[in-house]
Amino acid sequence: MKYHLRHTTRYDYSSDVTLSHNEARLLPRDLPWQQVVDAELTIDPQPIRLRERLDFFGNRVSYFTIQELHSSLEVTLNSKITTLPRQLPPKNLNISWNDAVEVIKSDRSVGNLLQDARLMMLDSDFIRSHPALAEYAGTAFRKGRPIVEAIQAFNQQIFTDFTYDPEHTTIATPVLDVLNSRRGVCQDFAHLAIGCLRSIGLPARYVSGYMETLPPPGQQKLQGADATHAWLAVGIPGWGWLEIDPTNGTLPDERYLTLGWGRDFADVTPLKGVMNGGGKDLLSVAVDVTPLSDKHLLELF
Amino acid sequence: MTDFSLLNSDMQQRLLAYIESRQAFAPNTHGFDELLNASGKIRAQWQPVLEELSKLDREALRSRCEEAQNLLHENGVTFNTYEDDPGQLRSWQLDSLPYVLSTEDWEHLERGLMQRSRLLEAIAEDLYGPRTLISGGLLPAELIHTFPSYLLPVVSDQPLRRPMLILHGTDVIRNASGEWEVLCDWTQSPSGAGYALENRITLARAFPNQYREAPLKRLAGFLQAQHRALAALSTSQRDQPNIVLLSPGPGSPGYFEHAWLANYMNFSLVEGADLVVRDGQVAMRTLGGLRQVDVIVRHINDPWCDPLELRGDSLLGVPGLMQAARDGEVEIANALGTGILENPALAAYLDEICQQLLGEPLIIKHRTTLWAGNDEQLAEILTSPEEWLFRDITEPAKVIRPEKLDDGELLELLDKLQETPWRFVAQAKLKAATSPTYNTRTDTFEARNVNLRFFSLIEPDHLFIESADRRYRIMPGGLAWVGEPGTLLMESRTVKDIWVMAPVPQPHISMLRQANGPIVMTRDGTDLACRVADSLFWMGRYGERLDIRSRLLRETLGRFLQEDQSAEESGLLPDLFTALEIQFPDLPEVDEVTDVDDPLRHKQLYLSYRNRLLELFEENHPDGMPWLFNHFLRNCRSVRDHLGDDAWRTVNNLRQRFNDMPRTQGIIVGQRQLEGVVTHLAAFFGLCNETMPHHYGWRFLDIGRFIERVLCTLELLKLALLTARQPGIPLFEVVLATTDNFTVYRRRYRSQLHPSAILDLLLFDETNPRSVGYILKRLERQIQRLPQPTNSPYRNLESRLVIQATSALHLVDIDTLSQIETSAESREVLSELLDQLIQPLSELTNAISHSHFSHVEAPVQLVTMQS
Numbered sequence A: 001m002k003y004h005l006r007h008t009t010r011y012d013y014s015s016d017v018t019l020s021h022n023e024a025r026l027l028p029r030d031l032p033w034q035q036v037v038d039a040e041l042t043i044d045p046q047p048i049r050l051r052e053r054l055d056f057f058g059n060r061v062s063y064f065t066i067q068e069l070h071s072s073l074e075v076t077l078n079s080k081i082t083t084l085p086r087q088l089p090p091k092n093l094n095i096s097w098n099d100a101v102e103v104i105k106s107d108r109s110v111g112n113l114l115q116d117a118r119l120m121m122l123d124s125d126f127i128r129s130h131p132a133l134a135e136y137a138g139t140a141f142r143k144g145r146p147i148v149e150a151i152q153a154f155n156q157q158i159f160t161d162f163t164y165d166p167e168h169t170t171i172a173t174p175v176l177d178v179l180n181s182r183r184g185v186c187q188d189f190a191h192l193a194i195g196c197l198r199s200i201g202l203p204a205r206y207v208s209g210y211m212e213t214l215p216p217p218g219q220q221k222l223q224g225a226d227a228t229h230a231w232l233a234v235g236i237p238g239w240g241w242l243e244i245d246p247t248n249g250t251l252p253d254e255r256y257l258t259l260g261w262g263r264d265f266a267d268v269t270p271l272k273g274v275m276n277g278g279g280k281d282l283l284s285v286a287v288d289v290t291p292l293s294d295k296h297l298l299e300l301f
Numbered sequence B: 001m002t003d004f005s006l007l008n009s010d011m012q013q014r015l016l017a018y019i020e021s022r023q024a025f026a027p028n029t030h031g032f033d034e035l036l037n038a039s040g041k042i043r044a045q046w047q048p049v050l051e052e053l054s055k056l057d058r059e060a061l062r063s064r065c066e067e068a069q070n071l072l073h074e075n076g077v078t079f080n081t082y083e084d085d086p087g088q089l090r091s092w093q094l095d096s097l098p099y100v101l102s103t104e105d106w107e108h109l110e111r112g113l114m115q116r117s118r119l120l121e122a123i124a125e126d127l128y129g130p131r132t133l134i135s136g137g138l139l140p141a142e143l144i145h146t147f148p149s150y151l152l153p154v155v156s157d158q159p160l161r162r163p164m165l166i167l168h169g170t171d172v173i174r175n176a177s178g179e180w181e182v183l184c185d186w187t188q189s190p191s192g193a194g195y196a197l198e199n200r201i202t203l204a205r206a207f208p209n210q211y212r213e214a215p216l217k218r219l220a221g222f223l224q225a226q227h228r229a230l231a232a233l234s235t236s237q238r239d240q241p242n243i244v245l246l247s248p249g250p251g252s253p254g255y256f257e258h259a260w261l262a263n264y265m266n267f268s269l270v271e272g273a274d275l276v277v278r279d280g281q282v283a284m285r286t287l288g289g290l291r292q293v294d295v296i297v298r299h300i301n302d303p304w305c306d307p308l309e310l311r312g313d314s315l316l317g318v319p320g321l322m323q324a325a326r327d328g329e330v331e332i333a334n335a336l337g338t339g340i341l342e343n344p345a346l347a348a349y350l351d352e353i354c355q356q357l358l359g360e361p362l363i364i365k366h367r368t369t370l371w372a373g374n375d376e377q378l379a380e381i382l383t384s385p386e387e388w389l390f391r392d393i394t395e396p397a398k399v400i401r402p403e404k405l406d407d408g409e410l411l412e413l414l415d416k417l418q419e420t421p422w423r424f425v426a427q428a429k430l431k432a433a434t435s436p437t438y439n440t441r442t443d444t445f446e447a448r449n450v451n452l453r454f455f456s457l458i459e460p461d462h463l464f465i466e467s468a469d470r471r472y473r474i475m476p477g478g479l480a481w482v483g484e485p486g487t488l489l490m491e492s493r494t495v496k497d498i499w500v501m502a503p504v505p506q507p508h509i510s511m512l513r514q515a516n517g518p519i520v521m522t523r524d525g526t527d528l529a530c531r532v533a534d535s536l537f538w539m540g541r542y543g544e545r546l547d548i549r550s551r552l553l554r555e556t557l558g559r560f561l562q563e564d565q566s567a568e569e570s571g572l573l574p575d576l577f578t579a580l581e582i583q584f585p586d587l588p589e590v591d592e593v594t595d596v597d598d599p600l601r602h603k604q605l606y607l608s609y610r611n612r613l614l615e616l617f618e619e620n621h622p623d624g625m626p627w628l629f630n631h632f633l634r635n636c637r638s639v640r641d642h643l644g645d646d647a648w649r650t651v652n653n654l655r656q657r658f659n660d661m662p663r664t665q666g667i668i669v670g671q672r673q674l675e676g677v678v679t680h681l682a683a684f685f686g687l688c689n690e691t692m693p694h695h696y697g698w699r700f701l702d703i704g705r706f707i708e709r710v711l712c713t714l715e716l717l718k719l720a721l722l723t724a725r726q727p728g729i730p731l732f733e734v735v736l737a738t739t740d741n742f743t744v745y746r747r748r749y750r751s752q753l754h755p756s757a758i759l760d761l762l763l764f765d766e767t768n769p770r771s772v773g774y775i776l777k778r779l780e781r782q783i784q785r786l787p788q789p790t791n792s793p794y795r796n797l798e799s800r801l802v803i804q805a806t807s808a809l810h811l812v813d814i815d816t817l818s819q820i821e822t823s824a825e826s827r828e829v830l831s832e833l834l835d836q837l838i839q840p841l842s843e844l845t846n847a848i849s850h851s852h853f854s855h856v857e858a859p860v861q862l863v864t865m866q867s
Helices: A096-106 A112-119 A131-138 A146-159 A175-181 A186-199 A292-301 B009-024 B044-053 B058-076 B103-127 B143-146 B193-206 B208-213 B220-233 B256-264 B321-326 B338-342 B343-359 B375-383 B407-419 B530-562 B575-580 B597-614 B625-636 B645-663 B667-691 B696-721 B729-738 B740-749 B756-762 B772-784 B797-811 B825-852
Strands: A002-027 A034-044 A049-054 A058-065 A070-083 A204-211 A228-236 A239-244 A256-262 A272-277 A281-291 B099-101 B167-174 B180-186 B245-246 B268-270 B277-278 B281-286 B289-292 B296-297 B331-333 B369-371 B388-392 B424-428 B436-440 B444-448 B450-459 B472-474 B481-484 B495-502 B860-863
Touching: A002 A034, A002 A256, A002 B277, A002 B860, A034 A058, A034 B667, A049 A112, A070 A256, A096 A146, A096 B180, A112 B375, A131 A175, A146 A186, A146 A228, A175 A186, A186 A204, A204 A281, A228 A256, B009 B044, B009 B444, B044 B208, B058 B193, B099 B103, B103 B167, B103 B180, B103 B208, B103 B338, B103 B343, B103 B450, B103 B472, B143 B343, B180 B338, B193 B220, B193 B450, B193 B481, B193 B495, B208 B597, B208 B740, B220 B256, B220 B296, B220 B331, B220 B450, B220 B740, B245 B256, B245 B338, B256 B268, B277 B321, B281 B530, B321 B331, B343 B369, B343 B424, B375 B407, B450 B495, B472 B740, B481 B530, B530 B575, B530 B597, B530 B625, B530 B667, B530 B696, B530 B729, B530 B825, B575 B696, B575 B729, B597 B667, B597 B756, B625 B645, B645 B667, B667 B696, B696 B729, B696 B756, B696 B772, B696 B825, B729 B740, B729 B756, B756 B772, B772 B797, B797 B825
Parallel strands: B099 B495, B245 B268, B245 B296, B296 B331
Antiparallel strands: A002 A058, A002 A070, A002 A272, A002 A281, A034 A070, A049 A058, A204 A228, A204 A256, A228 A239, A272 B860, B167 B180, B167 B450, B277 B281, B281 B289, B369 B424, B388 B424, B436 B444, B450 B472, B450 B481, B481 B495
């Protein structure tokens, strides 16, 4: 699929900001199943310094400073992205999940996949392993069950058990609270799933990105109606990372655009900053994931 | 049995007693001793030291030791624990017996320590670069990633321009078999080098002959080299790079050393809020605007250095600092991320790492350490967990001692070892060699265990050469402290200087305190940090308040003693209590049973007044004397590097006085205490006036003092002339005594006390430094000479406020005022005048702090959420 992606984040402050240092992880990364063209950040007011680098996980980070007095900040990403279907594990991959855990545990020096994987098994800022999380995962992860089957069942389990409720949680809602209340948003479900998987010894990483949504049948899609999205990927030894989206109970496909990944949200926060002044802030976000037909493309170029 | 013959009889006795004390300290062991060899002979390196000390008789030795102790206290050598707890400030004892190292021992140690610094640098470069230690399977990823100081934003494939490790501290002991063992490393901002030098200076002053005669290696060259290395880091083309020492502030342990080092090395002492990243560069907020910083010597731990990229809840760091360092706009020593080398779990693999990275065996062994994340090592730990000490590497400072745990806690530890083994290391318990310490009180040598800290520094000329060719140099000395192996420096009561004996006598470098590098002229003083200006201002205000309060309380105590206890109605006490802003105790009801003149009732009253007054000497009384002093002291500490040594000595004397104050039991003792406070404060401010350059810093101090003085004077006048319950001569006397104007009054008016004369003296007389008129003139002049941030042709708010007050004073109808004793109208005029003075002057502080002090609000975090 081909998309035009537009993501605007706007902050309005109640008092002037004199200086702000920011980090944006808004430029999508290139992947075997994702080709990024013309990715561009527009920042208003004009930053005095803009530096791009790759972070530890290979995500694209833009650092920028704004020194002029400002009472609002608007950061817009525009990009064209072509996605392909992701590879799925072969049908004959029938290692059980608990054997997979043993493999990871005992094998220290295998290739790069597992080194990254080790990092994705440790506690991180937002996610700490806990027996209650392991217990919740136990329903899907029955001993001896093939790993892919167990992961998919687990994905469905969260989708069924939990209610999507944007009013319920904040950025700092602990994973255990989410587990108890059975409510939350995509970020919470991704954190929860990661916490469960790590608690039973499987590596899992947090993926930040977008998803194309479809308007209700017969209606026009509204401008800015899409949203940022978060899901996760589970490390399967001997194969790779399998992405799952417990918010929708699906496996991410061509409609999922990836920004980047990390141990949890803290590693891939799309826009963060430290500023002097500002008082209270009001945030507004608008995301458009617009499919481009070939005709569209012709018009654009 | 011994070669004691060259020593005097006292020394011989001490040695004999020492042999016994070794038996008592470590019975049935024949562990290594630093002073005596296995056959009981004095080790060669000790012979000259003991012989020199032996030239002092018992009395001389005692007085020299006391002298050393006094010097140490007066210089305020201390590891302060946390804020506002003056009783808890630790000063340690400096043992007059140094820790003496032979040339051979030193050569071995030196080689080992040099290797260790190279090794740690190589580890840091690998872990933040190619990460071959991890990808090659030698180091498990979780051993590294679990440690809080492994900073992912530092990992980069860009080659390093210069070493990450500039200065490195290593804690070492000699074990009971006589071998050296490393306990741990300090790789972010090793502390103690300043103390080592201070100890050396102190001993050299107290024992000049012994110090001069001993063939020991000198330290001063090392600190000079440190300065050169730091200056050489700067990439700017300036001759004189701006080097700052970044401290967490006066509340942090080791603040003394930060101030000391900044002073000695001629760095600016800054806190996070003093620095800002603008135009990609790090700058320091000064009164004259922003001044670029080239090199930061950071004494803040890794995770707290930058709230943007590292811990967002840090108030100590500087937002944007990491990016500035990444862009090469500022150099940080030691580089951010070097904290990973303090990970205690690295020790479990150090031998193998040394082979792999340097291709040579480790010269000094590390204390035996097992990492529970490794299955075999975990199994070894679990066979006898009680034989080890444990550390959780996410909180490496805390030691878990299995023998101190109850059964439940032990089970919990064992569970954790199984659940998250990678978080734990087990360290071998150690037996250390014995070393002599001198007990001044009993005049004996005692056998104790000693911990040692040594310091390495990159060779200043090796900064930018191939990393394989770089060498470190070791400070020929260091810091020793008494305690079981692994005792924290801050928990020790006694420190020792380390003397490294040289094969030949060493030239004495008398320039211990010489300046480094060319002199920089900063005559205008605008490079003063805003925060320092702020602290100087408040130091002035609190100091003045402490002074006025002390005088007022002293007078009140005096009145209290003189007052006829039966004449309670006519007493001055209620008014004085008001002036002191303390509540007057409720009088017990007079009823038919208790008569007004009942002696029992008088006694009761007397006691309740007395208690109220003595409460002001107590530690936790808000607005009491110790409370005021703490505020004064806190501000003094944060400007430590701007106060002269003599001024600082008076602060320390005050501190000792206040340490005793809470135990003040009686009125007379209290009076005496307060007199001491008044004199010391006068000495302090006098020294400030004499020794501080009359630049902006001094002006802020002065403005602070005089704002406080004028407000207190106005309140006192208001009380004495308008609102007092018992106005009259006794109260006027108190006012004059509190403002120290009694003598002046008598000389000038040679009469009884008249309110109008008091008004003249305290309000209008511009030649009297205690009068409102004088103070306003002084404030006006000082404020005019402050740096003006804008070029506006208009007067700023603070000038306008002073003018407003001055006009009120000048325009008042003096004729009416002079009728103050008789006319109600006159009292009205006075009341109005005092209000017109108090109102603008109480707004002055805000106006000044608004225009001049950095009021950086705590930076705000901004994050988005994903839905």
